[in-house]
Amino acid sequence: MTQLALVIDLNVCVGCHACVTSCKQWNTSGAAGPLADFNPYDGDPTGTFFNRVQSFEVGEFPNTQTVHFPKSCLHCEDPPCVPVCPTGASYKRAEDGIVLVDYDKCIGCKYCAWACPYGAREIDESRKVMTKCTLCVDRIYDPALPERERKPACVLACPTSARLFGDIHDPDSAVSQAIRDNAGYALMPEWGTHPANHYLPRRKTQRHVHADELERADNPLKIDGLLPKPAKTEPSLDDVTSW
Amino acid sequence: MNPAFSVILLTTLLGAGQGLFLALFTAQSYALFDLLPQQDSRSFYASGSLTALALLAAGLGASFFHLGRPERAWRSAAQWRTSWLSRETIVLPAFMALVFLYGVAHWFGWKPVAATLPAGIAIDATLVLGLLGTVLAFLLFLCTAMIYACLPFLREWHSPLTVLNYILLGGSSGFTLATAFAALAGSGLSRFFATWAIILTAAAFVSRGASLLRNARLKPRSTLQTAIGIKHPRIVQTSHGSTGGTFNTREFFHGRTRLFLRSIKWLFLVAVFAAPIPLLAAAMPGPAPAIALLAFAIQYAGLLAERWYFFAEANHPQNLYYQAIA
Ligand code: SF4
Numbered sequence: 017m018t019q020l021a022l023v024i025d026l027n028v029c030v031g032c033h034a035c036v037t038s039c040k041q042w043n044t045s046g047a048a049g050p051l052a053d054f055n056p057y058d059g060d061p062t063g064t065f066f067n068r069v070q071s072f073e074v075g076e077f078p079n080t081q082t083v084h085f086p087k088s089c090l091h092c093e094d095p096p097c098v099p100v101c102p103t104g105a106s107y108k109r110a111e112d113g114i115v116l117v118d119y120d121k122c123i124g125c126k127y128c129a130w131a132c133p134y135g136a137r138e139i140d141e142s143r144k145v146m147t148k149c150t151l152c153v154d155r156i157y158d159p160a161l162p163e164r165e166r167k168p169a170c171v172l173a174c175p176t177s178a179r180l181f182g183d184i185h186d187p188d189s190a191v192s193q194a195i196r197d198n199a200g201y202a203l204m205p206e207w208g209t210h211p212a213n214h215y216l217p218r219r220k221t222q223r224h225v226h227a228d229e230l231e232r233a234d235n236p237l238k239i240d241g242l243l244p245k246p247a248k249t250e251p252s253l254d255d256v257t258s259w
Numbered sequence: 260m261n262p263a264f265s266v267i268l269l270t271t272l273l274g275a276g277q278g279l280f281l282a283l284f285t286a287q288s289y290a291l292f293d294l295l296p297q298q299d300s301r302s303f304y305a306s307g308s309l310t311a312l313a314l315l316a317a318g319l320g321a322s323f324f325h326l327g328r329p330e331r332a333w334r335s336a337a338q339w340r341t342s343w344l345s346r347e348t349i350v351l352p353a354f355m356a357l358v359f360l361y362g363v364a365h366w367f368g369w370k371p372v373a374a375t376l377p378a379g380i381a382i383d384a385t386l387v388l389g390l391l392g393t394v395l396a397f398l399l400f401l402c403t404a405m406i407y408a409c410l411p412f413l414r415e416w417h418s419p420l421t422v423l424n425y426i427l428l429g430g431s432s433g434f435t436l437a438t439a440f441a442a443l444a445g446s447g448l449s450r451f452f453a454t455w456a457i458i459l460t461a462a463a464f465v466s467r468g469a470s471l472l473r474n475a476r477l478k479p480r481s482t483l484q485t486a487i488g489i490k491h492p493r494i495v496q497t498s499h500g501s502t503g504g505t506f507n508t509r510e511f512f513h514g515r516t517r518l519f520l521r522s523i524k525w526l527f528l529v530a531v532f533a534a535p536i537p538l539l540a541a542a543m544p545g546p547a548p549a550i551a552l553l554a555f556a557i558q559y560a561g562l563l564a565e566r567w568y569f570f571a572e573a574n575h576p577q578n579l580y581y582q583a584i585a
C-alpha cells in the first residue's frame with residue numbers, strides 16, 4: 017500500500033506563499049479547467065485555491081514566535097469527506113491514497129466540504145464543482161517530465177525545502193524518516209481522520225550548560241587552582257613574550 | 260454554518276408534506292376501526308394527498324437551488340451504501356410516488372381488498388399504499404436528519420435528538436396543516452387533528468428544548484491548539500492566507516451577532532410552540548379554518564426560523580482556522 021503525502025516543516029517555512037502561487041499556476045492551467053478568480057484586481061478579491069498559507073503568533077511578547085502554516089487537503093487515510101458524497105465524485109485512490117474529486121460527476125452539493133473538519137475543500141464558483149488539492153496527480157506520474165520534477169508544484173517551488181513529498185507507508189522514505197526523527201504530527205487527531213499529511217514542529221536548538229561543566233572535571237585535585245595568580249599589574253604572557 | 264435558504268425551505272417543506280400525509284393516513288386507520296367517521300375519498304384523501312404532494316414537490320424544487328450542477332442531480336442516487344444524502348434522494352421520489360398512488364387510488368376509488376382482518380375489517384389497496392407511504396415517510400425523516408446527525412465533528416447536530424426533532428417538528432407542522440385542511444374540507448376531523456397537532460407540538464418542544472440545552476453545554480473538542488498542533492494557550496492569528504473572503508469564510512460563518520441569534524431562538528420558540536398551541540386549541544370546538552390556517556402559517560414561519568437557527572448554531576471546526584471571524 018502506498019499513501020502519498022506532504023510533510024510540512026513549520027521550522028523552516030518562512031511564509032513566502034511560493035507554494036500558493038505555484039499551486040495556483042499549475043492547477044489553473046491544467047486540463048481540469050481553471051480555478052476561477054473574482055475581482056482579482058478590485059476590492060474584495062476572491063478565488064479558488066488548493067493551498068493557503070496562514071500565519072499565527074504564538075506566545076506573549078517578548079516570547080513570541082511567528083508560525084507560518086500552509087494548509088491544503090491532508091489526504092486523510094480515513095477521509096470523512098468521501099463516504100458522504102452522494103454521487104461518488106469524491107473518492108480515495110486505492111493505489112496511492114490520493115483523495116480526488118471527479119469534476120464530471122460532482123453536483124456541487126458541498127456536502128463533502130461540510131464533512132471535512134479542516135476546511136480543505138473549496139467550491140469553484142465558476143465551474144460550480146468541488147475542488148481541492150490533487151497532490152498534482154497530473155504531474156507526479158508524467159513521464160514527459162524529468163524524474164526530479166515529478167513532484168507537486170508546491171514542493172518544487174518552496175525555496176526553503178519546507179515541503180517534503182513521498183510515501184508515508186514506506187518506512188524508509190524521506191517523509192517517513194522526517195516524521196519519525198522530527199516528531200511529525202497530524203492535525204486534529206481527535207476526529208480519527210488519520211491525515212496523511214504531517215507537520216514537523218518548530219524546533220529550537222538549545223544548549224544547557226551545567227555548573228560542573230564550568231570547571232574541569234578531569235582536574236580532581238584542583239591543581240590549576242593552586243597556580244599562582246599573577247597580579248593585575250604584572251605583565252601578562254603576551255607582554256612577557258613580546259618583551 | 261451559513262444557513263442556505265434552499266436547504267431551509269427543502270427541509271421544512273418536506274417535513275410538512277410528510278406530516279400531512281401521516282395525518283391523512285392516521286385518520287384513515289382510525290376510520291378503519293370505526294373510531295372516526297369515514298371520509299370522502301375524493302374531497303378528503305385525494306385532495307389531501309395532492310396538497311402533501313405539492314409541498315414535497317416544492318421541497319424537491321428548492322433542493323435544486325442548493326446544487327451547483329442541478330442538471331447532474333440524478334447522479335446523486337449512486338452512493339446509497341454510504342451517503343445519507345444519496346439515500347434521501349432515493350427515498351424522496353419513492354415517497355412522492357407512493358403519495359401520488361395513494362391519492363390516485365382514493366380518487367378513482369380503486370380499492371381491491373388485499374386481506375381481511377378477523378373482525379371482518381377489509382384491508383384494501385389504499386391502506387396498503389398508505390402503510391408503505393408511512394414507512395417511507397419515516398425513512399425520509401431519518402435520511403434528512405441523518406445527513407446532519409452523521410457528521411461527528413458538527414457536534415450540535417451529532418445526536419439522536421436531531422432525528423427526533425425532524426420527525427416531531429415535521430409531524431407537528433403536518434398535523435397543524437391537516438387541522439386547517441380538515442376544517443376547509445368540512446370533514447369534521449379538525450378536532451382530531453388539532454388534538455394530535457397539540458400533542459406533537461408539545462413533544463417537539465420537549466425534544467427541541469432538550470437539544471438546545473444540550474448544545475448550550477457542549478465543550479469544543481477541537482481547539483486552535485489541536486488545529487495547528489502547537490501547545491500554547493495564547494495563539495493569535497495574523498493572516499487567513501487571503502486578501503478578501505474565501506469559500507471557507509462564506510460557507511461556514513453566518514456573520515450575525517449573538518443578539519441576532521438569540522432573537523431568532525426566542526422567535527422560533529414562540530412561533531413554533533407557544534403561539535400555535537392556543538390557536539389550535541381555539542380551532543378545536545368547531546370548524547375554524549381561518550384560525551387553523553393562521554396557526555399553520557405562524558408555525559411554518561417559525562420553522563423557517565428554527566431551521567435557520569439549526570444551521571447557524573452549528574460551529575464547524577474549520578472555523579478555528581479563521582480566528583478573525585470566529
Ligand atoms: S483534509 Fe478534508 S478534504 Fe482532505 S481528505 Fe481529509 S477530510 Fe477529505
Ligand code: SF4
Nearest residue numbers: 101122123125126128
Ligand atoms: S460537492 Fe461534489 S464531491 Fe462534494 S459531496 Fe457533493 S457531489 Fe460529492
